[in-house]
Amino acid sequence: MKCFPRMIFLFLFVTCGLFAQDGFKAVQDQVVEYTLKNGLKFLLLPRHDAPVVSFHTYVNVGAVNEDRGITGLAHIFEHLAFKGTSDIGTKDYRKEKVALEALDKAWTALRAEEAKGSRADTVKLMQLRAAFEKAQEEASQLVENGEFDRAIEEQGGVGLNASTGADATQYYFSLPSNKLELWFSLESARFYDPVIRDFYKEKDVVMEERRMRTESNPIGKLVEEFLAVAFKAHPYRDPVIGHMSDLKGITREEAIAFFKKYYIPSNMVVAIVGDADPRVVVQLAHRYFDRLPDRPKPSEVRTVEPPQKSERRVVLFEQSQRYLLVGYKKGSATHPDDAVYDMISDILSSGRTSRLYKSLVRDKKIAVQASGFSGFPGTKFPNLFAFFVIPAQEKTNEECLAAVEEEIEKLKTERVGEDELKRVKTKARANLIRSLASNAGMAGQLTYYQMVYGDWRELFRSLDKLNAVTADDIQRVSKEIFVNTNRTIGMIEPAK
């Protein structure tokens, strides 16, 4: 409610160009923030250059919220969120509901027998499998396959997708602006009344995704092994895609419970950027999203990663050339040194004037790519400052590691020069301006800053914070985090 005054301001003054003297201020002034009674927050940035509008729903649930045994569920649910509702994606929901329940029963019976392992009765197993497949066939006869996606695509929706990470699940697409209401209708329906159908087949699809991204992909394998070693307690250690056994075992009931626990209005934020009228957006928000029931906020992740005491190392021998991944533990996005981490990342990795490029790629020619970045595998909780290096042909991981260490040592022992600081700050400002050009990009950024930092304005404040970072800050933070006992080293070596 707190944003009504700003809305009225908008009604009275037809805004001119997006970028006035103080451009970022002008953009901020145009953002309309509106929160429904159930806690669902809307952020709207109207821009009428073209008759298009982008939507982004950020749900504050990710792989970190999965308990033991259900890894991969946040991501599976993201897939299921495209399956429709009781009146989208079905031929006859009354019959389908019955068929889905029968299917769950058949699956539970099959799983129970399978769980006996070598003591399972093979004849019974075959019967149960046949029964399950028959039940699955019956249920899928009642599905109106692809209706949710089609409803968006045939109205001209583009960029339709979703993503799941360690911290969050995000849903997004763009529409021609006259179809604004379509987003409200579909997005509210899928989070008000989701029907989890095609569940067991969708798990097969996700297992194929796991084979593609992790099991048949050397870098995917490296990341999974690396995180399992870098974090010993915090759920950042578990793969977002999930462990194969969990993917097989997760039940439809668990998926429904997961949805009810985490998909609650106050745990979600929506951004709409583009050709939309704030008055209409507010009306539609009420009309479509008021129905989402307010439930208590889920408890936060309890486990805190204990301080690291020793260097950890993981080496994979693969049919692949070498890769090097090094991670140092650091604070979360809301840590007071957040901007310093970003600054270090820019100094090390941004552009051809960055230190890692100059040293490893350009001068030593021992790598073809070298970067150091903050926020791996997520940002919401204490995470890693990670270095990723692709060694050049016939160069070793060890010589690349030594060169990275050399750059780290410089950060710890030498003050960063004023010119370099200034250049990095100028680049950051220019990049922020560039990022404003994309409706979809802005929508994503606004929701991220709102949910992770508690205020979308942080997107703009981040620049001020970056500008305030000094050479001393960089040296202090480098000395603090870039310590050998605070790091994990992961590498791929070619299998002999």
Next chain:
Amino acid sequence: MKVFRTFAIVLLVALTSTGVGAQQRRPGPLHYKKLQYPALRPLQIPEPFRVQLENGLIVYLLEDRSLPLIGGSVMVRTGSRYEPADKIGLAGIAGQVMRTGGTSSRTGEELDELLESAGASVETFIGVASGGARLSVLKEDIEMGLQVLADILQHPAFREEKIELAKVSARTAISRRNDQVGSIAFREYNRLIYGPMHPYARITEYATIENITRQDLIDFHTKYYAPNNTILALWGDFDVNEMKKKVDAAFGTWRRKEIAIPPIPQPRLANARSVHFVRKDDVNQSTIYMGHLGGMLNDPESAPLNIADQAFGGASASRLFKRIRTEQGLAYSVGSFWGESFDYPGLFFLSGSTKSETTVKMIRSLLREFEDVVTSGITEDELKYAKDSYLNSFVFRYDTKGKIINQLVTLEYFGYPKDFILRQQSEVQRATREDVKNAVKNRWKPDILTILVVGNVNDFDEPLSAFGAPVKEIDITIPPPPEKIPDPTPETIARAREILKKSQSALGGAKLLSVKDLHYTAKVTQVTPAGEFTLDSEVKILLPDKFVYNMKTPMGEMTTAFDGAIGWITTPRGTEEMPSQARQLYASQVASNLLVALQNYDKPEYAVHHIGDEQFNGTSIAVVVMRYLPLNHTFRYFIDTKTGLVVKKIAKTMTPSGLADVEEVYSEYRTVDGIHVPFKTIVTSGKQKVSETVISSLKVNSGLSRDSFKRP
């Protein structure tokens, strides 16, 4: 708060025009099928300003005042498709080093500092069918940006250390090209469809990268970069008239020149189904591609084919996605892609990944769906879905000024009408189910599919021969880098001359030097995938550089001839002149010919040095590197140090599968008219025997006249 709220509601009631009711009588949510949409406000597509400068540079300008930024793009008529086949990678490296190697007045590092200190970027590149640049600056830095861009396009310095940097990156890419299943699959599919050495499919190798010199980069740039071969576009926060002046100042002095663009052979559609696989033992999922050549954007059947593709496998509510992913749970990624390019046929394929154990099942499903769509076309409902998706999302083609202007530049570059996109739109609007059915029947061909699987063959559910034999394995072993040849020293040069002198006398000495012509007949056995064929041939050589090579094939006589300057091939269908690349190839073969080389090794055209000895069957073999300077053609002779006989020659030569070491092993030396020559030559390439030649009769100095070496 309360007051504000009421006020807001009043405004809402007064100003709402979209039919959404006010808050008091808030209606409930509507099912999406019940929604009614207002018309989209008409698309305002601004017309960019277009001007051609006196030097021929075409300039497009478009104002966009929404952010204090200026963007730019450049298209230059060039591309990797024009690079020579033995220097694959040249265009890509040139495109990179134009920027990283700096200009005649600034090093690459100085450019980096200058641009990045202003938060700006200028990048250059050369792709398959065009070259170009991208610029992005804050508006206050536009003069600097334009000046840098103009400097890079006109005066790149191609500094050696940045060429080496680009080569490190190119070699690394080669060494890593088999690490990811997806990239193996796409690359090999591309090579199967276009042919492994076709300009749209050929790939860099260590050898082709090594062949690239700084002079090659300079020549490539000189050949294509000129204002009359370039289009420049700028959009952003500026006034068109002022920008026109700035462009004039930065680019006006660039000099026009004659540009010749070589023709590119058009790829051909396959004529039968074929099945291929790549063995990858460390994966548990197979990546599948199947298809054939695609089409061109200006194809008369483009609209119906795109509709078919969208409905069949191009979108997330398409047939393949629904049947193979959602209904069968067989794949995460599955779809079809009807590829179209502007001036050559793109690729068409169905593709997807599935666990090794369902590989054949998945291919069967894909085939079934494909045959079904080819026989029956798409349903009325699918037609509506595909057309609506295309037409309703049309606005996204014009939603930024950058897209609008770059679309026009690309259309002009490829000689397409500027309203091409709108014409496409109306063709999609008009297309009927019948049109789609006919187009699909015409153009999608189940019986000529090339099927490729990359995966763990041992775990497949059934052998791939289910789809037709033979199933061909593709060996993706990366050819090793060429051996490093040590630099010559006075000692190694002297030693090489000594060995070659001995060789010269072993082959006849003064007699050898007096040879003017040779005339011989031979039986040539060629080894092909279809088996071995032995043919009769007759060869006339007039030293130093003329030859006629006649072969009697089952299809009639074939004559390949070279008169020292031009070459031609005569078949029963007529005579055709050799393309310049083939001419080069023959000229270098002549230069490395045993008699020619031994007669002339001490002439200034040849540089020779000795790089070591090898033991072979108890005898010591000297390895001599010879370079024929006019063509920069390097080859190695292996000479028996005791007898002086040449036992082997290795030369890098163009083969059907790319640049490779070709080995000729000489044996059965016999003496004819005082000269001692090998009567048997076995040619191998990549450990595979290519051919064997056995001389049946040989005449020396039979007085061949120049007339027998004239083009008919």
